[in-house]
Amino acid sequence: MTAEATIRTERKRRPRMAARLGRSDRSAIGTLFWEMDRVLLMMVMVLISIGLIAVAAASPAAAHRYSGGGTVFAPLHYFWRQLAWVIISFPVMIGVSMLPKVAARRFAMIGAGVFTLALALVPLIGIEVNGAMRWIGVGIAQFQPSEFLKPFFVVTLAWLLSLKAQDETLPVVPISAAALLLIAGLLMKQPDFGQTVMFGAIWMALLLLSGVSARLIGGVVGGGFAAIVGAYLFYPVATQRINNFLFSEGDTYQVDSAYATLTGGGLFGTGPGGGVAKYRLPEAHTDYIFSVIGEEFGLVACAVIALLYLAIVVRVFVRLLDEEDSFTLLAAAGLVTQFGVQALINMAVNLHLAPSKGMTLPFISYGGSSMLALAIGMGLLLAFTRRNPYLTRSPYVVKWSGK
Template structure:
């Protein structure tokens, strides 16, 4: 009897453990949802979710500033007006990101190519039917239905350009580099006409990173570097927007009100901040909920919080690059590199502007700044990134086993 009871104990314990765990996705689940759950980079998804949560808190802190300024020209607004709108964009954008992340890699690439063609056509229409806001004609539509084509073009452009350049690795005779240069140049001309210097820099940097990773010779890369310097000099003398911002940044001449107020707000809270909602310097800050939200975070949550956010962005970049270490597909390497370069570059530029390291460019902080077009476009880009970095854990394990057996 004692032996029979002893043999039953492991079965009872196992049964109890199963009941406590409850229903869960099994590794043997071959449904689309099951495959997505086990193939997705869950660490990357967690890091992005943390950014989105921080963004909601930051917009809630900056919303009273923007609402107060808008109330001077319209009816009185709820202090959390922009927070509620940002929450709405999160509710829309997160499902978009997850849906795109479920796309197989060939479908994600096809989706990006079609998106590039559509957004490029809309970018051509901006000078004709675009809406002007604060002296810049960058949007199509009005009110709640207004959107910025260049924001949506960024992630699509990164993946499409990666596909074009990956063709060169299969056939060296294809003139894909000159073709990509012309395409980027056309986009840059359209953006500078809006004017939108910040987006122009992002598109140009994305192209440069891609041709660098694609393996061009050092002679060509040196020529591109010289051409870039010449372009900056020409922009200074013939593009008033660039001249104004470079003068403020390097020579401290001109109207530096925005960057001065941003720096003052950023440092007003010291190391630990004044506390949520207790900031006063933010009410002197223009565009507190968009371009300069990093300064609002510095005032109310402290420099420590700003450093933590910078580390979070760095963790996302490193996580993606580590994910590429064992990748052999040239298109995937280029596409993922372009997407993370865009994401990280935009974050670095925004934080550098707030700390007076870069001239003002009017660029949002990814997933933290307020903005419908910005948030949805970033959700599309992160969805593509999550889709292209999906890995089958069983395939990797089988590959390692085969390599070990060969030895």
């Protein structure tokens, strides 16, 4: 058979092969399958699976601690609730990931407005839990506005900063700073120092990625340092947290118990259900679930989880290397930065390397608001990192297909 005949035969076979592989399927599901970053989705699913195992391990300790006053929780009470939230959140994540980029941006900007308003309503109609008023609602319908606001704030901020590429005279940095100050003021009323730091870190990261001048970056860093010093001097919550961390003043039971639990299992842990220190650990199923993993599954398992978070962050940034649209670049980079920084802060608190902040470990800690908000954020990230496979063919394939 001649070379030309071989090429003609392959051209005839290619549509049939494409049909079998599904690339010719232009339905919403088919398009999503080929355009989505399936490796990123797989890593997220692994994190969710690890989270269910971890919550199952921490659930007996949490159920024991919160049983009382006529209420007795079953040992796996929190596991079953978390499983229900996963069942609800996963379709939400996939649904958001199917949005076109323009629709995803509009969805996020509307969400930013709605949840900023909800954040402002917390002091008026909020519910106090553990000395802080951060929740709205009753019973199982409670939600934490700040958790949902984070991914929406990232995308809205990315859109605002991307406008500078179109018109450099627009005062996008002052406007973004004003939005940050508004949100920070609302958060510090709750009080929620940890989330305030998180929003500030997101803002600074996006400023850096947007290509502002070195002088402005220096001013922002200096202003951030001054804000932390000011919070330490005049904001009692920050003063207490920082003093507890630096000088071991006041009640350090939580962080001390977390570190002892984390290291109590050695390299390979005591085995599932074999942990004992977790029963003395406050919030074992939420803020300090990383310590429960350390006790029952070992420091090796903790290291694997940390590497998995790092792999997700690196994966997204590598995928963005050839991205030309400034909004898409800033939105995706900001979302994965928020995700990575939140994981880093939680693990650092458990390792006694940072003050306690009451921040969940993404997709692993128990919590309905956290799980649903993270699903929305990851759905937005998957939407902004989608790629058309027909636009990324190699030169050989393009030539071979006759184009």
